Amino acid sequence: MTRRIVVVQAGLGQPSSTRLLADRLATSTRDAMLERGEEAEVTMVDLRDHAHELANALLTGFAAGGLREVLDDLSQADALIAVTPVFQASYSGLFKTFFDVLEDGLLRGLPVLLAATAGTARHSLVLEHAMRPMFVYLKATPVPTAVFAASEDWGGATSPSSTAAAPGLSQRIDVAAAELADLVTGRPATLRRANGLADPVPFEELLDR
Structure with missing residues (x-):
């Protein structure tokens, strides 16, 4: 069985430590799934590529173009990996905007691995004080271990250009990925609707309400 995992990352640079962490989490999760006898199909979403579409969705209340495809992929996902840089002691505005435009209930019951990056470990509590409460409010199911990466976590270097993760x-990463794999493989494959338009209520039924 192949499970679908969507990775949403809000890094702004190219390359960025946020994207690097997202890649590592995706790879480790895929490996953990294989160890449990299941394959994983990973879809990587770089929110910087959808910034204008996100702004339009906030203004119009309707997601279009590539953003619509991302939301449809998420609606059919078996798990989500969500990674944000830390700005002003919280998740980034771009990251929050994406989750602001989701349809109600889209993440209900969905296993989620939370992760964040920053220049210093002093921001690590963002995971528990900001990210986890938001995903609990959205009715998702965050795994117990969240992953934070400061600059010094990349090979002991102070620059995110170093691609070697410290032990x-x-x-x-491996612990969190294993927890996500356990949660995904322990439940049936997700069969969910992309949005309210994917399974519309017949007009005659609306008239009867």
Whole structure:
């Protein structure tokens, strides 16, 4: 069985430590799924590519173009990996905007792995004080271990251009990925609707309400 995993990352740079962490989490989760006898199909979403569409969706209340495709993919996902840089002691505005435009209930019951990046470990509590409460409110199911990566976590270097994760970060990634894989493989494959328009209520039924 092949499970569908959507990775949403809000890094702004190319490359960025946020995208690097997202890639590592996706790879580790795919490996953990294989260890449990299931394959994973990963869809990577770079929110920077949808910034204008997100702004339009906020103004119009309707997602179009590539953003609509992303939301449809998410509606059919078996799991979500959500990664944000830390700005002003919280998740980024771009990251929050994406989850602001989701249809109500889209993440209900969906296993989620939370992760964040910042220049210093002093921001690590963002995971528990900002991200986890938001996903609980959205009725998702966050795994117990969230992953934070500061600059020094990348190979002991101070620059995110270093691609080697320090042992501590690698261990956190593997633990969180295993928890996500356990949650995904322990439940039936997701069969969910993309949005309210995917299964519209017949007009005659609306008239009877």
